[in-house]
Amino acid sequence: xxVRPVSVEGxxxxxxxxxxxxxxxxxxxxxxxxxxxxxxxxxxxALVAPLRLRGRPAVRVDTADFLRPASLRLELGRTxxxxxxxxxxxxxxxxxxVLGPAGPGGTGKILxxxxxxxxxxxxxxPYHQLAPGAIVLVSGPVLLGGGLDFEVSVHLELTPAxxxxxxxxxxxxxxxxxxxxxAEVAPAAFADVVVRLDDPRRPAxxxxxx
Numbered sequence: 001x002x003v004r005p006v007s008v009e010g011x012x013x014x015x016x017x018x019x020x021x022x023x024x025x026x027x028x029x030x031x032x033x034x035x036x037x038x039x040x041x042x043x044x045x046a047l048v049a050p051l052r053l054r055g056r057p058a059v060r061v062d063t064a065d066f067l068r069p070a071s072l073r074l075e076l077g078r079t080x081x082x083x084x085x086x087x088x089x090x091x092x093x094x095x096x097x098v099l100g101p102a103g104p105g106g107t108g109k110i111l112x113x114x115x116x117x118x119x120x121x122x123x124x125x126p127y128h129q130l131a132p133g134a135i136v137l138v139s140g141p142v143l144l145g146g147g148l149d150f151e152v153s154v155h156l157e158l159t160p161a162x163x164x165x166x167x168x169x170x171x172x173x174x175x176x177x178x179x180x181x182x183a184e185v186a187p188a189a190f191a192d193v194v195v196r197l198d199d200p201r202r203p204a205x206x207x208x209x210x
């Protein structure tokens with residue numbers, strides 16, 4: 001395996017070039033997968049304006065807005081890593097309301113936000129009609145390997161030590177979930193793009209895997 005250091009700006013440019021190289025006559029679903037320590041939402045946000053400058057409308061979706069109700073999510077406690085791994089996010093709704101309509105032959109009519117975690121109620125957001133050639137950027141943890149459909153998948157990878165060091169206070173209980181994800185799913189083995197992000201100021205692209 002070989003990695004190539006890039007600047008933060010260079011990473012954004014390379015990801016944008018990779019994404020827009022896909023056919024522009026249909027919608028495109030891009031998954032940005034990574035733990036909170038890697039802040040996948042921040043990278044996804046950074047792609048929006050450059051994609052639009054390249055003529056591809058971009059729409060953001062975060063899995064934090066597609067949680068299961070607290071009665072289900074917290075059934076085994078507020079800090080249960082197995083629940084976080086397998087029952088935190090409502091992947092069925094994400095597939096039905098976002099990835100399906102944005103997929104081949106889909107209507108392009110999607111929800112960008114489904115659940116309000118603060119009120120623990122439906123967000124009641126209106127549906128959003130995607131423009132032709134639109135790119136849907138979905139960010140969140142443990143996104144890959146569970147049957148969610150993406151044309152482009154990006155995995156943000158940290159070493160175990162960096163993951164422990166950079167996990168936000170109060171979220172250390174999620175670490176066993178990411179250990180399980182790495183062991184059972186191994187997203188770095190099949191993601192289209194793998195980014196080493198031990199230091200957020202010095203990302204590196206995995207450019208060759210043996």
